[in-house]
Amino acid sequence: MTTKTAEELAKNQREISIAEFFEKNRHLLGFDNPRRSLLTAIKEAVDNALDACEEARILPELQVELIQLSETRFRVIIEDNGPGIIKAQIPKIFAKLLYGSKFHKLSATRGQQGIGISAAVLFGQLTTGKPASITSKTEKGKLAQFVKLKIDTATNNPVLSDESEIAWEEKEHGTRIEIDMEAAYLKGRQSVDEYIKQTAIVNPHCTIIYTDPSANQIIFPRATEVLPPEAKEIKPHPYGIELGRLIKMLEITVAKTLQQFLMIEFVRVSANVAKEICGNSALLPHTKPKKITRDSAENLYTGIQKTKIMAPPTDCISPISADLLERGLRKEINAEFYCSTTRPAAVYRGNPFVVEAALAFGGEQPGDKTVRVMRFANRVPLLYQQGACGITKAIQTTAWKSYGLQQSRSALPVGPCTIVLHVTSVWVPFTSEEKSALAHYDELMKEMRLALQECGRKLALFVNKKKRIKEEAKKRGYIEKYIPHVAEGLKEIMGFDEITKKQIEDNLTEILEHTRGELEEITIDNPEYDPEFAAIGRKEDNEYDENDDDDDDFPKEKRSNKNSESTKKTTEKQTRLK
Amino acid sequence: MTTKEKENKVEQKIKKIAQEVFDAIKLKEKPELESPIRSLNNVSYNEQEGFFKMLGKTKVRTLTASTIKTFAQTLRMMALSKELIKANDIATKREAYYVSKNWGDARFNEQPESDSVMDDIEAMMMVNREQIGFIPEEKGGAVAGELTVIDQDDEGKDLLIDCTKFGAGAYSVPSSVEHLKFKTKAKFILAIETSGMFERLNKHKYWKKANCVLIAMGGVPTRACRRFIRKLADEHKLPVYVFCDGDFYGYFNIHRTLKVGSGNAAHINEFFCVPQATYIGITPDDITDYKLPTHPLKDVDIKRARDALKNDPFVKHHKEWQKATEVQIKLKARAEQQALAKHGLNFVIDEYLPQKLKNPKKWLP
Numbered sequence: 001m002t003t004k005t006a007e008e009l010a011k012n013q014r015e016i017s018i019a020e021f022f023e024k025n026r027h028l029l030g031f032d033n034p035r036r037s038l039l040t041a042i043k044e045a046v047d048n049a050l051d052a053c054e055e056a057r058i059l060p061e062l063q064v065e066l067i068q069l070s071e072t073r074f075r076v077i078i079e080d081n082g083p084g085i086i087k088a089q090i091p092k093i094f095a096k097l098l099y100g101s102k103f104h105k106l107s108a109t110r111g112q113q114g115i116g117i118s119a120a121v122l123f124g125q126l127t128t129g130k131p132a133s134i135t136s137k138t139e140k141g142k143l144a145q146f147v148k149l150k151i152d153t154a155t156n157n158p159v160l161s162d163e164s165e166i167a168w169e170e171k172e173h174g175t176r177i178e179i180d181m182e183a184a185y186l187k188g189r190q191s192v193d194e195y196i197k198q199t200a201i202v203n204p205h206c207t208i209i210y211t212d213p214s215a216n217q218i219i220f221p222r223a224t225e226v227l228p229p230e231a232k233e234i235k236p237h238p239y240g241i242e243l244g245r246l247i248k249m250l251e252i253t254v255a256k257t258l259q260q261f262l263m264i265e266f267v268r269v270s271a272n273v274a275k276e277i278c279g280n281s282a283l284l285p286h287t288k289p290k291k292i293t294r295d296s297a298e299n300l301y302t303g304i305q306k307t308k309i310m311a312p313p314t315d316c317i318s319p320i321s322a323d324l325l326e327r328g329l330r331k332e333i334n335a336e337f338y339c340s341t342t343r344p345a346a347v348y349r350g351n352p353f354v355v356e357a358a359l360a361f362g363g364e365q366p367g368d369k370t371v372r373v374m375r376f377a378n379r380v381p382l383l384y385q386q387g388a389c390g391i392t393k394a395i396q397t398t399a400w401k402s403y404g405l406q407q408s409r410s411a412l413p414v415g416p417c418t419i420v421l422h423v424t425s426v427w428v429p430f431t432s433e434e435k436s437a438l439a440h441y442d443e444l445m446k447e448m449r450l451a452l453q454e455c456g457r458k459l460a461l462f463v464n465k466k467k468r469i470k471e472e473a474k475k476r477g478y479i480e481k482y483i484p485h486v487a488e489g490l491k492e493i494m495g496f497d498e499i500t501k502k503q504i505e506d507n508l509t510e511i512l513e514h515t516r517g518e519l520e521e522i523t524i525d526n527p528e529y530d531p532e533f534a535a536i537g538r539k540e541d542n543e544y545d546e547n548d549d550d551d552d553d554f555p556k557e558k559r560s561n562k563n564s565e566s567t568k569k570t571t572e573k574q575t576r577l578k
Numbered sequence: 579m580t581t582k583e584k585e586n587k588v589e590q591k592i593k594k595i596a597q598e599v600f601d602a603i604k605l606k607e608k609p610e611l612e613s614p615i616r617s618l619n620n621v622s623y624n625e626q627e628g629f630f631k632m633l634g635k636t637k638v639r640t641l642t643a644s645t646i647k648t649f650a651q652t653l654r655m656m657a658l659s660k661e662l663i664k665a666n667d668i669a670t671k672r673e674a675y676y677v678s679k680n681w682g683d684a685r686f687n688e689q690p691e692s693d694s695v696m697d698d699i700e701a702m703m704m705v706n707r708e709q710i711g712f713i714p715e716e717k718g719g720a721v722a723g724e725l726t727v728i729d730q731d732d733e734g735k736d737l738l739i740d741c742t743k744f745g746a747g748a749y750s751v752p753s754s755v756e757h758l759k760f761k762t763k764a765k766f767i768l769a770i771e772t773s774g775m776f777e778r779l780n781k782h783k784y785w786k787k788a789n790c791v792l793i794a795m796g797g798v799p800t801r802a803c804r805r806f807i808r809k810l811a812d813e814h815k816l817p818v819y820v821f822c823d824g825d826f827y828g829y830f831n832i833h834r835t836l837k838v839g840s841g842n843a844a845h846i847n848e849f850f851c852v853p854q855a856t857y858i859g860i861t862p863d864d865i866t867d868y869k870l871p872t873h874p875l876k877d878v879d880i881k882r883a884r885d886a887l888k889n890d891p892f893v894k895h896h897k898e899w900q901k902a903t904e905v906q907i908k909l910k911a912r913a914e915q916q917a918l919a920k921h922g923l924n925f926v927i928d929e930y931l932p933q934k935l936k937n938p939k940k941w942l943p
Binding site: 475476478479481482483485486488489490492493494504507508510511512 | 597600608649653661
């Protein structure tokens with residue numbers, strides 16, 4: 001065996017660019033199979049478009065178009081009416097990973113890290129070798145900027161080509177992105193169609209014009225002209241900060257003293273609270289932040305935990321509202337009973353959040369299957385990783401039996417029911433960058449369960465009422481069945497005629513029904529139901545969708561480096577199955 | 579009062595009840611059917627009267643959604659009863675159950691359902707089942723010994739039945755015994771729980787040796803069997819000795835029912851009881867004295883015994899039975915009549931019965 005020296009080994013040791021990293025680990029961003037890649041790319045573009053519109057206080061109107069270029073290749077086009085992006089920023093936003101406006105602030109926006117859209121561009125580039133095309137116009141009367149973008153994976157820097165200025169007459173302002181990519185388009189619960197529909201449900205202020213690969217155009221018109229309140233930015237709460245970040249903040253702050261640092265960099269820290277933190281940390285309030293050593297920073301961290309600090313403000317969170325959530329559900333599901341609830345704001349690790357729940361019961365939903373779960377985070381539908389998600393866990397650990405659904409131990413309940421949960425927060429704790437599953441924080445789980453219990457109690461009232469009415473109807477059938485026999489028995493003993501017998505029967509009916517009152521009826525009364533809407537994303541009858549059945553979206557391909565090859569294989573497989 | 583008149587009275591009563599129901603319905607009121615509660619809670623016992631006497635507790639079945647089926651069945655069963663009385667016909671309980679199969683939705687699914695409705699009607703009328711036209715299929719019991727039963731044939735001529743002349747077989751008590759007369763020189767009646775023990779005593783002509791009448795009850799005595807023993811004992815002033823297994827079923831279900839009647843048919847106990855009966859069967863003391871082979875008591879047996887101590891007016895009245903019950907619960911064992919065979923097959927004839935009959939201190943009331 002030949003040994004190697006450290007010097008020899010050092011030849012192979014070098015910096016890894018973030019772009020290179022994600023090139024190899026693209027599943028971390030949700031690009032693990034062709035079908036999901038298509039969804040992820042659209043999702044990232046739609047997230048950005050909606051965030052931009054809302055930030056600029058523009059009622060969003062989105063166009064999403066899918067064009068099938070070959071069997072496994074698609075062009076994804078997303079166009080918004082947002083504020084546009086100035087020329088200098090376009091390359092960085094679309095072709096530099098971890099570049100964005102949202103990472104360093106805490107607000108309830110869809111995007112968080114500044115990875116998503118660049119990752120979509122990177123994926124397109126990886127699978128087709130083609131750049132993405134961006135058009136953006138910031139103002140009426142101005143020319144639009146056009147550019148083609150690639151990412152230099154070694155340096156994580158944009159590579160520009162075909163830069164030009166064009167007149168984009170039909171648009172006052174907005175941004176358009178086109179990406180060519182290897183992908184697969186299928187219907188079903190994890191489809192682009194379903195994603196677009198659910199997005200429309202939880203973003204009722206938004207119009208989406210969607211064109212699928214068969215050139216079917218579906219328009220989801222906005223249901224309200226009112227924009228949700230602007231997502232307010234808040235500073236971090238001391239309880240939510242980690243030691244490393246605290247040290248970093250101490251290095252870069254403009255504050256002159258520790259007390260000042262605590263007061264300006266954090267929310268809910270007054271002069272008194274700041275002094276108390278300093279006391280609890282055994283640090284002087286007028287210490288210069290830059291002079292604080294790692295050990296002192298650790299003291300400060302412990303001191304913060306010891307100090308009683310008011311919970312962060314929660315007005316920075318804007319829930320969809322129970323009412324709008326329920327209305328969306330009514331459109332999607334034809335049920336007998338709907339209810340919804342919005343919980344008061346709560347806090348996990350210094351981050352305020354709000355949980356909303358809604359459910360639809362009965363009607364046309366199958367009674368012998370696991371309930372359908374619809375998960376949302378900051379108004380974004382979550383279609384993958386249901387099994388790993390805290391939302392699913394919260395539903396599983398709620399006792400549904402007492403609310404009238406069947407449930408085996410720690411499993412999803414079974415019954416004709418759809419359960420919707422929406423979590424909105426300045427920082428949604430996803431388990432991974434692909435943003436499909438929520439982490440299981442205790443505070444979060446507790447709030448979700450409370451929301452579910454609130455809905456559950458209302459559900460139980462309805463289910464019991466339904467049961468009562470069913471029993472009542474059965475009893476009435478029973479009465480009707482035996483009334484003639486009572487009359488017949490009397491007739492045989494007393495020997496009266498048929499007319500008297502009929503009279504006795506009528507009297508008996510009156511006597512018995514009188515004491516029972518009117519029979520209530522439960523029917524589906526849902527004028528808002530839209531069957532065409534509900535059918536969007538639904539699988540065609542003979543279509544087998546392997547991803548839908550096993551809830552987990554484990555890539556069917558192994559996470560190998562030969563991505564393009566295996567991608568092709570999977571695509572072939574899916575096409576065959578079709 | 580002739581039989582015919584009696585039956586008319588029953589018919590009148592059925593009509594009266596139907597009329598009351600009819601009137602209530604006419605007035606658009608909920609009709610009701612009232613009948614005595616058939617359980618031990620509704621009987622009292624004292625030794626002078628000698629039987630379980632029904633107290634006044636009644637249950638009222640008001641016509642509602644949950645009672646309408648039984649209500650309809652009761653009326654239809656009453657109609658059937660009326661038909662039977664009118665035609666001077668009878669139907670067995672099982673036949674009545676099959677008749678109900680014509681009633682569509684009101685038919686009975688199982689015979690116990692129709693039996694229960696029949697018992698309710700019987701109690702409602704305060705008459706015996708035979709008087710409302712229904713008879714059981716059950717046999718009344720087997721008789722052998724120094725007895726001549728005088729029955730009648732269709733033309734009313736006497737039929738003399740000598741119960742010593744059945745050989746290895748026996749005379750069978752008919753379902754109706756009111757018309758029977760007896761001729762006997764026997765000293766006592768021995769009522770036996772099991773047919774097996776009866777066979778043994780009959781085979782060895784124990785009735786001749788002891789000058790008695792043997793009757794096999796075959797478990798809980800039927801009404802006919804109880805009435806037969808009562809009539810025979812009353813008319814010839816004979817003592818009645820009861821010979822059962824040494825368990826609570828033998829003491830309470832068999833002996834007590836024979837002697838004082840049951841809670842379930844309390845309205846007829848007065849005529850269907852044998853107050854002169856005395857228990858000479860296996861007792862808890864016998865189990866110890868004769869070192870009899872035993873079976874362990876099951877939890878349900880003990881529960882039944884404790885229940886009897888608490889709720890059975892007969893047991894509550896007789897200290898001897900309470901004591902015996904306590905002893906047996908402590909023994910945690912029971913012994914069958916046949917267990918005496920441990921000491922030889924004819925031990926029962928040669929030793930046990932003669933000793934028992936000589937020693938009233940070993941008897942139980």
